[in-house]
Amino acid sequence: MRLRELFDDPGSGQEDVEISSMALDDRLVEPGTLFCCVPGFERDGHDFAPSAVKRGAAALLTERTLGLGVPEVVVDDVRAAIAPAAARLNGNPTNALQMVGITGTNGKTTTAFLTRALLEASGSQTGLLGTVEQIIGGRREATARTTPEAIELQRCFAQMVAAADEACVIEVSSHAIALHRSDAIDWNVTAFTNLSREHLDFHGEIEAYFAVKARLLKEAGVRAVVNIDDQYGRRLAAELSDVTTIGITSDDADLQAESITIDASGSSFTAAGVDFRVPLPGNFNVLNALCAIAIARALGVENSVIAVALAGAEVAPGRFEPVDEGQPFAAIVDYAHTPDSLENALRTARELTENRLIVVFGAGGDRDSGKREQMGRVASELADLMIVTSDNPRSEEPQVIIDAILAGVAGAGAAEVEIYVDRAEAIAAGVAAAAVGDVVLVAGKGHEQGQQIAHGVVLDFDDRKVLAQAIEGLRS
Numbered sequence: 202m203r204l205r206e207l208f209d210d211p212g213s214g215q216e217d218v219e220i221s222s223m224a225l226d227d228r229l230v231e232p233g234t235l236f237c238c239v240p241g242f243e244r245d246g247h248d249f250a251p252s253a254v255k256r257g258a259a260a261l262l263t264e265r266t267l268g269l270g271v272p273e274v275v276v277d278d279v280r281a282a283i284a285p286a287a288a289r290l291n292g293n294p295t296n297a298l299q300m301v302g303i304t305g306t307n308g309k310t311t312t313a314f315l316t317r318a319l320l321e322a323s324g325s326q327t328g329l330l331g332t333v334e335q336i337i338g339g340r341r342e343a344t345a346r347t348t349p350e351a352i353e354l355q356r357c358f359a360q361m362v363a364a365a366d367e368a369c370v371i372e373v374s375s376h377a378i379a380l381h382r383s384d385a386i387d388w389n390v391t392a393f394t395n396l397s398r399e400h401l402d403f404h405g406e407i408e409a410y411f412a413v414k415a416r417l418l419k420e421a422g423v424r425a426v427v428n429i430d431d432q433y434g435r436r437l438a439a440e441l442s443d444v445t446t447i448g449i450t451s452d453d454a455d456l457q458a459e460s461i462t463i464d465a466s467g468s469s470f471t472a473a474g475v476d477f478r479v480p481l482p483g484n485f486n487v488l489n490a491l492c493a494i495a496i497a498r499a500l501g502v503e504n505s506v507i508a509v510a511l512a513g514a515e516v517a518p519g520r521f522e523p524v525d526e527g528q529p530f531a532a533i534v535d536y537a538h539t540p541d542s543l544e545n546a547l548r549t550a551r552e553l554t555e556n557r558l559i560v561v562f563g564a565g566g567d568r569d570s571g572k573r574e575q576m577g578r579v580a581s582e583l584a585d586l587m588i589v590t591s592d593n594p595r596s597e598e599p600q601v602i603i604d605a606i607l608a609g610v611a612g613a614g615a616a617e618v619e620i621y622v623d624r625a626e627a628i629a630a631g632v633a634a635a636a637v638g639d640v641v642l643v644a645g646k647g648h649e650q651g652q653q654i655a656h657g658v659v660l661d662f663d664d665r666k667v668l669a670q671a672i673e674g675l676r677s
């Protein structure tokens with residue numbers, strides 16, 4: 202595609218050149234590439250423009266004139282200009298897909314998996330982009346981040362179209378919205394699951410975080426699905442003109458779950474006069490299911506199809522996932538890594554236990570430190586034994602993170618507390634302490650298969666495998 206075709210105003214007097222690809226990383230530049238000079242948080246892409254030109258960059262997208270001998274498109278905000286250009290370069294692929302965007306602090310992954318299952322059951326081959334994996338044309342691959350950069354994102358959409366996908370469900374992170382990764386998408390339905398404290402190291406305050414999340418639904422201008430049991434969801438729904446509201450406690454919700462029953466294998470409920478079952482326990486998963494149901498209905502899927510598909514839906518790995526090695530107690534792995542999601546997981550686990558509730562958890566390093574004390578308070582109030590350990594400490598000293606969690610431990614009547622810096626030892630201790638009828642909940646990392654420590658090192662670590670090995674060790 203010609204450079205002038207990628208931008209509404211590429212600049213006058215510029216030599217027009219053929220563009221075959223776009224890149225943010227100068228190491229990925231090849232002849233025909235438009236190199237995008239993104240001012241980053243640690244490094245400025247403009248500094249790497251000379252290297253990109255040496256590697257064969259055909260043109261530069263920049264915020265200032267660099268004079269490096271190739272055409273330059275100078276814009277006020279490079280990030281804001283990337284997505285529209287990437288969409289055009291790939292033939293505006295989302296115009297050919299039914300696009301579903303799901304945002305919120307918790308529940309995005311579960312809701313995305315359930316939504317995809319419902320759309321597939323209706324006969325629409327559906328792609329998925331999210332925290333755990335991406336699915337394009339039925340092929341699964343692991344992902345590095347919840348929402349890729351716009352260049353990769355638009356390329357994935359084009360691959361979906363080429364692979365005969367008819368729809369796409371995508372988890373949209375607040376970073377993606379704030380950094381314009383999710384711009385230039387032709388949405389059909391957007392959804393808001395909930396909002397609680399998370400990513401404040403990036404957004405600064407929760408109102409700013411909410412404003413970014415809300416922007417996706419407001420700017421999309423299409424049917425929105427919003428959970429109004431959540432206080433932020435209720436605020437957002439009031440500002441939208443085309444919205445389907447969902448809830449459990451909200452009697453004014455358009456789609457309300459009633460007659461809820463929960464057991465270890467899932468949750469049953471009635472909504473809009475239809476009986477549903479989702480193979481995940483907990484009220485929070487009922488809300489996730491309601492969101493998926495409302496999305497599917499908005500896209501024309503029949504209730505009868507939804508009910509059958511939901512009951513047999515594939516669930517996201519590491520989301521309240523049981524680990525069963527024949528032990529006389531329940532063992533569960535969950536991704537809960539915020540105060541709100543930890544509370545939801547603990548309350549659901551409490552409903553399943555016949556005896557004690559044991560929780561093993563930590564908190565991530567180099568992230569919002571204010572949530573650590575809150576997580577400690579929640580765990581101490583809802584568990585019988587809390588074992589505090591490392592999560593992904595990254596560059597921080599693990600004990601510093603643990604101490605911050607312990608600062609939130611409640612007073613009289615609080616859970617018994619044990620501390621193991623080593624996560625494998627902590628999980629083993631939780632298993633060793635479990636008796637018949639107990640529930641052991643290992644929270645924080647879910648599907649992740651690595652533990653991020655100092656200097657960018659990632660150790661092999663899967664809570665599900667470590668938990669299974671600890672249970673197996675009881676027999677030796």
